[in-house]
Amino acid sequence: xxxxxxxxxxxxxxxxxxxxxNSWLKSFRNSFFAKSIANxxxxxxxxxxxxxxxxxxxxxxxxxxSDPNQLYGYIxxxxxxxxxxxxxxxxxxxxxxxxxxxxxxxxxxxxxSVASIFTHNTRVCDKLAxxxxxxxxxxxxxxxxxxxx
Numbered sequence: 001x002x003x004x005x006x007x008x009x010x011x012x013x014x015x016x017x018x019x020x021x022n023s024w025l026k027s028f029r030n031s032f033f034a035k036s037i038a039n040x041x042x043x044x045x046x047x048x049x050x051x052x053x054x055x056x057x058x059x060x061x062x063x064x065x066s067d068p069n070q071l072y073g074y075i076x077x078x079x080x081x082x083x084x085x086x087x088x089x090x091x092x093x094x095x096x097x098x099x100x101x102x103x104x105x106x107x108x109x110x111x112x113s114v115a116s117i118f119t120h121n122t123r124v125c126d127k128l129a130x131x132x133x134x135x136x137x138x139x140x141x142x143x144x145x146x147x148x149x
Contacts, residue, residue: 004099008068009107012059019071020059023090024050031122033138049141053087060107062091062100075104084110085140086118086125105132 012020025043028034034042057078064070073091077084091100101124110116112132118125121136128134 005072005095006065007062007072007100007103008065009060009062009103010068012054012061012074015069016059016061016071016074017054020054020074020076020090021047021050023074023092024076024088027090028088028120028122031120033121050088053141057085057087058108060104062104073100073104075101075107077108080117080140083140084108084114084116086116086128086134088120088122089124089128091124101128 025046028046029042034046037045053076057076059074059076061074062072064072071092072095073089075089076087077089078087079085086105089101089104091104105128110132114133116132116134117137117140118129118134119136119138119141121138125134125136129136
């Protein structure tokens, strides 16, 4: 694909956390789920959800090959009860349609012939759902809580 950007994939580190929180909270704010929630409720409550997911999931970031501090996007996902579970995938607007989301998703080596779950319904997840056999199930977040508390 000629529009692919050369990237490096690496595990998220503590320096990436503020970017992850900021971009996740702002981009998910416009989702169907969150748009009618008052700002103070959304930002406080969803910050707690993200905090828990960061602790319990794997986060891979896509960055510049030459500068690992120049972030293009990230994915927050993992395995729960033998299911691949995608919580969030984000790519900065100016770097979209360059193969970054696909690279991030493929870094988890999941099998698209087996149904997988996504917990945050976004336009990107809607696009990926049919291609990668994803099923939207936000209630899996509750299952994670009861299993790990």
